[in-house]
Amino acid sequence: MPHATSGGPGRIAGDGSVTAHAPAKINVHLAVGPLRSDGFHELTTVYLAVSLLDSVTAWPDDGLSVTVTGEGADGAVPTDSRNLVWQAAELLARHAGVRADAALHIDKSIPAAAGLAGGSADAAATLVALDALWGTRCTRGQLARLAAQLGSDVPFSLVGGVALGTGRGEELSPSLSRRRTDWVLGIAGAGLSTPTVYRELDRLRAVGRLPGGSTAGPPDDVLTYLRDGPDATLSGLLANDLQAPALELRPELRAGLAAMTGAGALGAVVSGSGPTVVGLAEDADAATATAGALSDGGAFRAVRTVHGPVPGARLAG
Numbered sequence: 001m002p003h004a005t006s007g008g009p010g011r012i013a014g015d016g017s018v019t020a021h022a023p024a025k026i027n028v029h030l031a032v033g034p035l036r037s038d039g040f041h042e043l044t045t046v047y048l049a050v051s052l053l054d055s056v057t058a059w060p061d062d063g064l065s066v067t068v069t070g071e072g073a074d075g076a077v078p079t080d081s082r083n084l085v086w087q088a089a090e091l092l093a094r095h096a097g098v099r100a101d102a103a104l105h106i107d108k109s110i111p112a113a114a115g116l117a118g119g120s121a122d123a124a125a126t127l128v129a130l131d132a133l134w135g136t137r138c139t140r141g142q143l144a145r146l147a148a149q150l151g152s153d154v155p156f157s158l159v160g161g162v163a164l165g166t167g168r169g170e171e172l173s174p175s176l177s178r179r180r181t182d183w184v185l186g187i188a189g190a191g192l193s194t195p196t197v198y199r200e201l202d203r204l205r206a207v208g209r210l211p212g213g214s215t216a217g218p219p220d221d222v223l224t225y226l227r228d229g230p231d232a233t234l235s236g237l238l239a240n241d242l243q244a245p246a247l248e249l250r251p252e253l254r255a256g257l258a259a260m261t262g263a264g265a266l267g268a269v270v271s272g273s274g275p276t277v278v279g280l281a282e283d284a285d286a287a288t289a290t291a292g293a294l295s296d297g298g299a300f301r302a303v304r305t306v307h308g309p310v311p312g313a314r315l316a317g
């Protein structure tokens with residue numbers, strides 16, 4: 001497998017490859033408004049990019065191909081045109097008027113269908129890597145517009161840090177983010193499909209088992225506390241309108257949330273459409289201790305400690 005080892009001009013390695021990394025996201029706050037006429041929901045979300053990174057390596061080839069190692073390499077992640085990296089490559093090629101010629105290798109640490117925007121991270125990394133490989137010299141603004149065509153979370157995967165997302169989540173207002181926060185990710189055995197979770201939310205609202213609109217409240221305090229703390233206050237503000245439908249579809253996630261706080265997290269919430277449970281830790285040592293306690297318990301398939309904010313998609317080296 002070609003490996004980017006040098007950081008020279010354009011970050012093209014000796015074997016002609018380019019590697020880019022992009023982070024997982026968690027939704028510290030996710031308010032889901034009503035269904036729009038275009039089939040999407042109006043969102044207000046606070047995104048946080050965390051230190052769990054996928055990498056995409058691109059090198060010259062005839063035509064497109066995709067290979068995967070790591071999380072989801074057992075078949076959960078497609079290697080054809082259904083893969084977002086494939087779609088990102090075709091979109092950039094069309095935009096720039098070049099041939100979509102590249103072999104793309106994804107090394108995944110971000111679990112698939114986990115509510116962590118793994119596919120979006122890969123798409124953002126692909127835009128950055130291929131822009132360098134193909135010399136298409138897109139501005140960050142152009143890449144952001146392409147990202148928004150690929151998926152609601154892809155613009156944030158490109159930008160990283162902390163941002164308020166509105167619209168489908170693709171309209172971003174980056175926020176000041178001096179403060180580091182530490183988190184524990186509890187990763188479930190099987191993924192959840194994002195459209196299924198939204199449909200379940202609509203159903204629960206339609207039958208009156210949930211209020212018709214968001215119950216997450218405004219995001220302002222979350223943004224303030226991500227900027228200057230304290231964490232203990234932030235734990236009371238974690239909110240996600242998709243948690244109720246995710247719990248309806250996966251009742252065992254209740255035990256996961258309880259296990260997370262039982263193991264010492266200050267607060268716990270489902271990330272995005274789930275099923276990953278994120279726990280807020282007081283600091284890095286507390287996150288390690290919580291993760292250690294959870295790995296003995298069996299509530300999750302895997303447990304990871306991460307911190308945020310981290311930058312968005314960028315070239316390696």
Ligand code: ATP
Nearest residue numbers: 083084112113114115116117118119120122153194
């Ligand atoms: P989000 O939080 O952005 O809604 P997610 O993190 O729950 O998404 P992804 O990991 O992005 O979910 O994967 C969702 C589905 O997208 C997968 O089940 C898979 O079929 C498909 N997919 C396409 N490209 C990728 C990719 N590069 N990595 C993972 N899944 C991908």
